[in-house]
Amino acid sequence: MSEFTLRLRRYDPQTGEPPYWESHTIELEPHRSVLEGILQARGRFDGSIGIRCSCRAAICGSCGVRINGQPGLACHTHLDEALERSSDGVISVEPMGNMPVIKDLIVDMDAVHWKKIQSVTPWLLGREPVPEREYLVDREAMVDVTQSMACIQCGACVSDCLAMEVDPEFTGPAALAKAYRFVGDPRDAEHRERLTALSEDPHGLYTCTHCFKCVDACPKGVNPMGQIMRLRRIAGSDHHIEDRNNGYRHEHAFVKNVRRNGLLHEADLLPDSYGGKFNPRAVPELIASLPVALRGVLRGKITPAKALLHPHKASKELRAIFDKIESKPKRYELNLYVSGTDEDNEPQTAEAKG
Amino acid sequence: MPEHDVLIIGAGLAGQRAALAAAREGVSVAIISKVHPVRSHSVAAAGGINAAISVADDWRSHAYDTVKGSDFLGDQDAIEVMCSEAPGEVMHLEHIGVTFHRNDAGELDLRAFGGASMNRTAYVADITGQAILHVLYEQLMKHSSTVERFEEWFVTSLIVDDDGSCAGVVARDIRTGRMETFAAKNVILASGGAGQCFKPTTNALICTADGISQAYRAGAPLMDMEMIQYHPTTLAENGFLITEGARGEGAHLLNSEGERFMARTAPNKMELASRDVVSRAEQIEINEGRGVGPDGRGIYLDITVVPRKRTLEALREIVNIGKDFAGVDITREPIIIQPGQHYIMGGVKTDKDGRTPIPGLYAAGEVACVSVHGGNRLGANSLLDTLIFGRRAGEHASARARSMAMPTVSGAHLRRDAETIEQIIARPRAGRRISEIKEELGTTMNQHVAVFRDETGLNSALEVVTRLKDEAQSAYIDDRGTVFNQDVLGAIELGYMLDAAEAMVVAALERKESRGAQYRTDYPERNDAEWLKHIDITRGEDGTPKVSYSPVTITQWQPEERKY
Numbered sequence: 001m002s003e004f005t006l007r008l009r010r011y012d013p014q015t016g017e018p019p020y021w022e023s024h025t026i027e028l029e030p031h032r033s034v035l036e037g038i039l040q041a042r043g044r045f046d047g048s049i050g051i052r053c054s055c056r057a058a059i060c061g062s063c064g065v066r067i068n069g070q071p072g073l074a075c076h077t078h079l080d081e082a083l084e085r086s087s088d089g090v091i092s093v094e095p096m097g098n099m100p101v102i103k104d105l106i107v108d109m110d111a112v113h114w115k116k117i118q119s120v121t122p123w124l125l126g127r128e129p130v131p132e133r134e135y136l137v138d139r140e141a142m143v144d145v146t147q148s149m150a151c152i153q154c155g156a157c158v159s160d161c162l163a164m165e166v167d168p169e170f171t172g173p174a175a176l177a178k179a180y181r182f183v184g185d186p187r188d189a190e191h192r193e194r195l196t197a198l199s200e201d202p203h204g205l206y207t208c209t210h211c212f213k214c215v216d217a218c219p220k221g222v223n224p225m226g227q228i229m230r231l232r233r234i235a236g237s238d239h240h241i242e243d244r245n246n247g248y249r250h251e252h253a254f255v256k257n258v259r260r261n262g263l264l265h266e267a268d269l270l271p272d273s274y275g276g277k278f279n280p281r282a283v284p285e286l287i288a289s290l291p292v293a294l295r296g297v298l299r300g301k302i303t304p305a306k307a308l309l310h311p312h313k314a315s316k317e318l319r320a321i322f323d324k325i326e327s328k329p330k331r332y333e334l335n336l337y338v339s340g341t342d343e344d345n346e347p348q349t350a351e352a353k354g
Numbered sequence: 355m356p357e358h359d360v361l362i363i364g365a366g367l368a369g370q371r372a373a374l375a376a377a378r379e380g381v382s383v384a385i386i387s388k389v390h391p392v393r394s395h396s397v398a399a400a401g402g403i404n405a406a407i408s409v410a411d412d413w414r415s416h417a418y419d420t421v422k423g424s425d426f427l428g429d430q431d432a433i434e435v436m437c438s439e440a441p442g443e444v445m446h447l448e449h450i451g452v453t454f455h456r457n458d459a460g461e462l463d464l465r466a467f468g469g470a471s472m473n474r475t476a477y478v479a480d481i482t483g484q485a486i487l488h489v490l491y492e493q494l495m496k497h498s499s500t501v502e503r504f505e506e507w508f509v510t511s512l513i514v515d516d517d518g519s520c521a522g523v524v525a526r527d528i529r530t531g532r533m534e535t536f537a538a539k540n541v542i543l544a545s546g547g548a549g550q551c552f553k554p555t556t557n558a559l560i561c562t563a564d565g566i567s568q569a570y571r572a573g574a575p576l577m578d579m580e581m582i583q584y585h586p587t588t589l590a591e592n593g594f595l596i597t598e599g600a601r602g603e604g605a606h607l608l609n610s611e612g613e614r615f616m617a618r619t620a621p622n623k624m625e626l627a628s629r630d631v632v633s634r635a636e637q638i639e640i641n642e643g644r645g646v647g648p649d650g651r652g653i654y655l656d657i658t659v660v661p662r663k664r665t666l667e668a669l670r671e672i673v674n675i676g677k678d679f680a681g682v683d684i685t686r687e688p689i690i691i692q693p694g695q696h697y698i699m700g701g702v703k704t705d706k707d708g709r710t711p712i713p714g715l716y717a718a719g720e721v722a723c724v725s726v727h728g729g730n731r732l733g734a735n736s737l738l739d740t741l742i743f744g745r746r747a748g749e750h751a752s753a754r755a756r757s758m759a760m761p762t763v764s765g766a767h768l769r770r771d772a773e774t775i776e777q778i779i780a781r782p783r784a785g786r787r788i789s790e791i792k793e794e795l796g797t798t799m800n801q802h803v804a805v806f807r808d809e810t811g812l813n814s815a816l817e818v819v820t821r822l823k824d825e826a827q828s829a830y831i832d833d834r835g836t837v838f839n840q841d842v843l844g845a846i847e848l849g850y851m852l853d854a855a856e857a858m859v860v861a862a863l864e865r866k867e868s869r870g871a872q873y874r875t876d877y878p879e880r881n882d883a884e885w886l887k888h889i890d891i892t893r894g895e896d897g898t899p900k901v902s903y904s905p906v907t908i909t910q911w912q913p914e915e916r917k918y
Contacts, residue, residue: 042789044787047832047841048834052389054559056594058674060394060398061397062393110505124450124489132445143455143479146455149481150479150670152484153392336666
């Protein structure tokens with residue numbers, strides 16, 4: 001048994017008081033969870049501590065919180081690990097972000113998370129005719145969508161999504177991962193319609209800024225950002241959906257830019273995204289970006305020489321990487337459930353098992 | 355006052371399936387749940403769902419395995435319904451989007467499971483319950499105009515009117531504390547089991563016997579309450595479930611001598627004998643000093659014999675549980691497990707359409723006892739039970755709703771429940787804390803109403819439960835608020851658990867034989883002559899449990915000795 005101090009963010013909407021911190025000292029083995037710590041505090045000291053919880057085993061998705069500022073499940077975070085990540089020897093627990101707080105550690109998921117889930121038509125639009133028995137589908141395809149199916153709707157990824165902080169209308173990591181669950185499902189009949197809607201939405205597929213926060217936050221390895229990138233690849237490369245948000249052309253300009261320059265040449269990226277410097281569509285965009293460029297110059301982040309005369313050229317080796325990837329007949333997608341190293345496939349010998 | 359043709363309490367698999375079935379019939383439907391539907395405990399079901407869908411299989415084989423697994427206490431007419439309707443139900447789930455894993459031909463893959471004579475368990479990795487629950491919730495979102503959802507509402511009591519019919523419920527909006535009377539032509543209880551009466555348990559914190567006790571208090575009989583399933587593979591430390599799918603994929607159980615001891619008990623099925631048999635065999639190893647772990651209270655589950663790629667693909671969740679909650683890489687080393695409380699076969703007595711003896715009151719899923727599981731439930735039959743009988747209850751209640759008027763309900767029930775809640779909140783800070791009473795209940799039940807039982811132990815459990823019921827009357831809480839007052843709900847749940855626990859102990863004392871999950875060391879034999887019957891428990895006028903019996907329905911399979 002060890003002693004741990006939990007500092008809980010408390011808030012009671014009925015008192016009219018602002019949120020405050022409250023500390024409790026609890027006693028548990030270090031590998032027990034933060035949730036068990038909170039429940040001990042609730043059971044022994046103060047039954048009014050509010051937290052949603054049920055399964056205790058990271059499967060029901062109820063206890064999403066921020067621990068020392070990091071989003072995650074309280075039941076899925078060990079006390080000793082939480083303490084290691086603390087800067088002052090106290091484990092702080094507060095409600096998730098990007099969602100309004102109802103009481104203590106309980107947030108309003110309906111107002112944000114579930115509304116966004118509802119926005120992606122979150123049910124199968126099955127192919128017709130519906131077969132008498134099961135749809136016959138590729139074995140790997142079903143294992144593949146299991147990764148996004150493994151989402152427990154805990155909201156940890158929503159809590160710290162930076163793009164959503166800037167654009168609260170952003171569909172967000174959880175709902176887009178849910179969308180992949182249908183786009184990746186061969187039984188669904190409306191992949192193209194789904195992808196078009198997500199791409200054309202100014203708060204949709206291309207709003208994600210690849211910050212990786214959701215990947216870190218997810219307790220189930222769903223890799224929401226990875227699912228978003230897969231949606232983009234399918235929308236762009238397979239369905240050639242050129243969206244009005246310019247997301248598709250921007251991605252292609254990015255790839256072309258790096259292929260040509262080796263390193264990103266930012267001065268070219270924007271015009272390239274709009275079809276090149278001399279494309280009439282690029283002109284208003286370039287003019288609109290001038291204040292940003294000017295601020296960059298003033299703060300010394302850009303020099304005119306660097307901006308205009310990009311010194312890099314892609315090396316032969318880099319081009320070879322591009323050629324090799326582009327010549328593959330099939331994209332290789334990383335997926336937790338579709339694991340496949342050679343070592344994994346080798347039958348274990350009795351000796352190896354000891 | 356909201357009025358509905360069919361009002362469903364609980365939004366796990368049984369409740370959601372009932373709601374969707376009723377909505378399809380075109381009646382007005384609402385579903386009330388004390389948690390958001392996807393938090394329901396069905397989410398934790400891991401291994402899969404049984405159905406004789408293989409061309410080589412036959413539902414009669416599934417039915418026989420279920421009858422045998424039940425130790426012949428299951429009602430065979432109900433088992434026939436469940437098993438014959440299983441393939442259609444699984445195909446329905448597949449059509450609405452459940453991502454069942456496939457074989458190389460693209461058909462549903464089937465894995466081996468305990469007590470089954472062939473592979474008939476369809477699965478989604480080891481998150482089958484989660485996958486089905488989330489897909490049903492997708493359908494609820496799709497049909498949001500026809501199924502009204504009251505998420506995070508807590509039912510405080512069932513309303514039974516003067517002619518003895520169920521006419522609705524009283525519930526509290528957890529978010530605001532507002533009480534509401536829901537009038538309904540039919541109420542379907544689908545609020546799950548009672549695992550929190552035990553500690554440890556694989557069950558979630560929300561499994562507090564709510565529906566079982568609400569029905570019991572309303573006068574409905576409970577059946578088979580002595581039949582408590584101990585799952586053979588739960589984490590020694592905190593009771594977390596390690597799916598039977600692990601043994602289905604080929605994992606071994608080993609004692610401290612490295613012996614696959616199941617060879618002595620079940621030479622044919624080995625680790626895949628039925629759960630009561632495996633748990634008992636494990637407990638014997640532990641009791642006779644061949645256990646493993648620091649205190650010798652565990653058994654090794656060796657998953658390293660399963661190819662690593664297969665484990666990572668099909669048993670992903672327990673790879674995570676091993677890593678996160680036991681610090682073990684199950685693909686590289688054995689993990690220590692022990693039998694742990696998992697499921698209650700008993701519950702509110704119903705017929706094949708989910709009807710209880712109270713008109714207008716139905717029950718389905720773990721809260722109910724049809725009885726398809728009898729003395730012991732087979733793995734992967736619980737998901738099936740929830741879906742088949744959830745659907746049937748939804749359909750039957752819809753048909754009943756068409757031929758009747760909406761009952762009129764007075765506000766008296768609400769006033770009584772609101773008063774009870776105010777009284778709990780106002781209790782002085784004397785007496786015991788709710789959490790202490792719950793802890794004592796859980797450890798007592800786990801000590802005396804577990805794998806092995808005897809009269810002395812059961813009597814002492816009854817004494818404790820009776821005392822705790824008394825103490826609970828004055829147990830105090832801290833939260834005085836109305837917004838998310840989980841404290842006061844905890845006090846009400848404690849009352850539910852104590853009523854259910856009392857019924858379990860009384861039934862276990864009553865059954866003076868060993869059958870299925872009930873093993874009495876003082877009556878070690880199965881005794882068909884005297885005990886091939888259900889024990890029904892009804893709440894007497896004085897509030898104490900009254901025992902009666904009902905016959906077991908036998909259609910085509912006569913009781914015989916069970917061998918695995």
